[in-house]
Amino acid sequence: MTTRAVEAWTLEPLKRFVSEAAARLVLLMTPAGQVMAQHGFSRAVDVMSAAALGTAIMASTAELARQLEQPPFAALSHQGERHGIFLADLSTNRGRVVALVVYDVDVSSVGLVQLFFGQLVSDLQQASPTEGVPKQVLASDFERELSDSLNTLFGR
Amino acid sequence: MTAGGFAHALDAVTRVRGVRGAMLVSAADGLIVADQLMEGIKGPAVAALAGSLANRLGRAMAAAGMGDSVFWHLQCTAGALLVVPAGSGVLVVAVTDPEVNVGLARLELLRAAEAVG
Numbered sequence: 001m002t003t004r005a006v007e008a009w010t011l012e013p014l015k016r017f018v019s020e021a022a023a024r025l026v027l028l029m030t031p032a033g034q035v036m037a038q039h040g041f042s043r044a045v046d047v048m049s050a051a052a053l054g055t056a057i058m059a060s061t062a063e064l065a066r067q068l069e070q071p072p073f074a075a076l077s078h079q080g081e082r083h084g085i086f087l088a089d090l091s092t093n094r095g096r097v098v099a100l101v102v103y104d105v106d107v108s109s110v111g112l113v114q115l116f117f118g119q120l121v122s123d124l125q126q127a128s129p130t131e132g133v134p135k136q137v138l139a140s141d142f143e144r145e146l147s148d149s150l151n152t153l154f155g156r
Numbered sequence: 157m158t159a160g161g162f163a164h165a166l167d168a169v170t171r172v173r174g175v176r177g178a179m180l181v182s183a184a185d186g187l188i189v190a191d192q193l194m195e196g197i198k199g200p201a202v203a204a205l206a207g208s209l210a211n212r213l214g215r216a217m218a219a220a221g222m223g224d225s226v227f228w229h230l231q232c233t234a235g236a237l238l239v240v241p242a243g244s245g246v247l248v249v250a251v252t253d254p255e256v257n258v259g260l261a262r263l264e265l266l267r268a269a270e271a272v273g
Contacts, residue, residue, distance in 0.1 A: 106211070109204065109207050111185050111204030112204045112207070114187075115186075115205075
């Protein structure tokens with residue numbers, strides 16, 4: 001299984017998390033759905049779908065919390081028969097990052113994922129550069145940026 | 157069983173000299189159901205790792221044709237982890253000092269597991 005990153009500082013924390021939590025698939029992305037790093041995906045279309053769906057869920061739950069006049073939910077966990085999904089966001093020096101984790105229930109558990117997610121948060125906060133502003137993707141550049149990101153994520 | 161019932165099941169375990177804390181852990185999730193822990197014990201970490209270990213040990217026992225596990229004693233230099241799987245998919249876990257009376261702790265863990273069901 002490959003682990004690749006568009007934002008290089010996310011790579012080592014992600015590799016450590018995948019190894020410790022025994023995660024099957026992981027996406028790190030911005031709240032807007034721009035993928036920063038991935039583990040385990042083999043097709044670009046899957047990454048794009050997962051990123052769009054993951055950030056949409058985060059946006060929906062954040063709005064639900066706002067309607068309830070509560071702070072945003074910390075994490076969302078959904079367990080199926082064979083796989084579980086863990087979705088949460090975290091704060092770094094480069095802004096908020098959304099993490100989508102898929103794990104096999106035979107190999108890992110929500111407890112393990114939660115436990116090592118705490119370590120991932122800490123590792124990403126330490127690894128994130130304090131200098132430099134992340135480049136904003138303009139509509140005119142979107143397709144090229146997306147294509148470049150996917151090429152990096154899949155080693156093309 | 158109610159939350160009060162879970163707490164009562166753990167009471168007798170934590171009364172054994174040398175037991176630093178006891179927990180009921182959902183084996184499948186690795187999440188704490190109820191706990192009575194001394195300060196300094198990382199309950200969520202112990203629960204997650206005990207749940208993971210239960211899963212792997214269960215498969216090892218099955219592969220070896222040894223049936224269901226009844227009691228584990230993981231002895232370390234600074235203490236021990238004692239675990240009894242209850243029938244309902246809950247693990248009764250005790251974190252102990254090295255000099256704990258393992259026999260007595262085991263007895264109370266088995267009683268707690270029976271009470272939890």
